[in-house]
Amino acid sequence: MRVLIIEDETAAARNLQSMLEHIEPDIEVVGITESIVDTIDWFAENETPDIVFMDIHIADGESFRIFDSIDIASPIIFTTAYDQYALEAFKVNSIDYLLKPLKEEELQRALDKWRRITNQERVEYHKRIDTMVAEQRKGNEMFLVHVKDKIVPLQASDVAYFYTANERVTAHLLNGGSYPIDKTLEALQSVLSEYDFFRANRQFIIARKAVKDISIWFGSRLSLNLTVDIPERIVISKARVPEFKRWLTDVRE
Numbered sequence: 001m002r003v004l005i006i007e008d009e010t011a012a013a014r015n016l017q018s019m020l021e022h023i024e025p026d027i028e029v030v031g032i033t034e035s036i037v038d039t040i041d042w043f044a045e046n047e048t049p050d051i052v053f054m055d056i057h058i059a060d061g062e063s064f065r066i067f068d069s070i071d072i073a074s075p076i077i078f079t080t081a082y083d084q085y086a087l088e089a090f091k092v093n094s095i096d097y098l099l100k101p102l103k104e105e106e107l108q109r110a111l112d113k114w115r116r117i118t119n120q121e122r123v124e125y126h127k128r129i130d131t132m133v134a135e136q137r138k139g140n141e142m143f144l145v146h147v148k149d150k151i152v153p154l155q156a157s158d159v160a161y162f163y164t165a166n167e168r169v170t171a172h173l174l175n176g177g178s179y180p181i182d183k184t185l186e187a188l189q190s191v192l193s194e195y196d197f198f199r200a201n202r203q204f205i206i207a208r209k210a211v212k213d214i215s216i217w218f219g220s221r222l223s224l225n226l227t228v229d230i231p232e233r234i235v236i237s238k239a240r241v242p243e244f245k246r247w248l249t250d251v252r253e
Helices: 010-023 038-046 062-068 086-091 102-116 119-138 184-188 237-247
Strands: 001-004 029-034 051-052 074-081 092-098 142-147 152-157 159-165 168-173 179-183 198-201 204-208 211-217 219-227 235-236
Touching: 001 010, 010 029, 010 102, 029 038, 038 062, 062 184, 092 102, 142 179, 159 184, 184 198, 184 204, 198 237, 211 237, 235 237
Parallel strands: 001 029, 001 051, 051 074, 074 092
Antiparallel strands: 142 152, 159 168, 159 204, 168 179, 198 204, 211 219, 219 235
């Protein structure tokens, strides 16, 4: 079994490797990465591992940002000291979520679970997670934003778009204001209404009510114009044009 460990604390990575090798002698740890950038580079240069153990808080941000850049086909077991990310974790190809400090018996159960789950069971499992996320979205569209020495409640309905640049995410409001957000776009997708918001590309999540008009762009792409100023052009790729059109024309009864 080929295993990749994503962990920025050297002692924690070595401890996990030691426990895995103790409970599963045939395990081969083929790599240990410490950051989002290192992990993306590793997947570009190596064969897909059988399983990935992934911490959430790593050297250059939340590991969920990895999924903004690459698709990981390997099953993932998250290892973290925080329990508030469980639902976000299961939206990606996750089979378990272990809280630190890790215990050998919990690792063994996670590996046993991975062996038992068939492809069809994983499909059904993620359907159930999608249902849970949809239910959560109904009442979880407010964010608490930290601004200097204050905490500001921010309603998703006031947001025109979310934008990421230089590893920072900002919510830009319909009234022209803006706030920093301590979530990745991937994490935001897990709590925002799919009816009201659309992931336009790697930089933008846009609100339906903020779309002013659409221009035909080069290569059968679309360029979006919003009701507020934007820092760069919002382009919908040719492959995602049909999906965007379905979203924009979806009308609730």
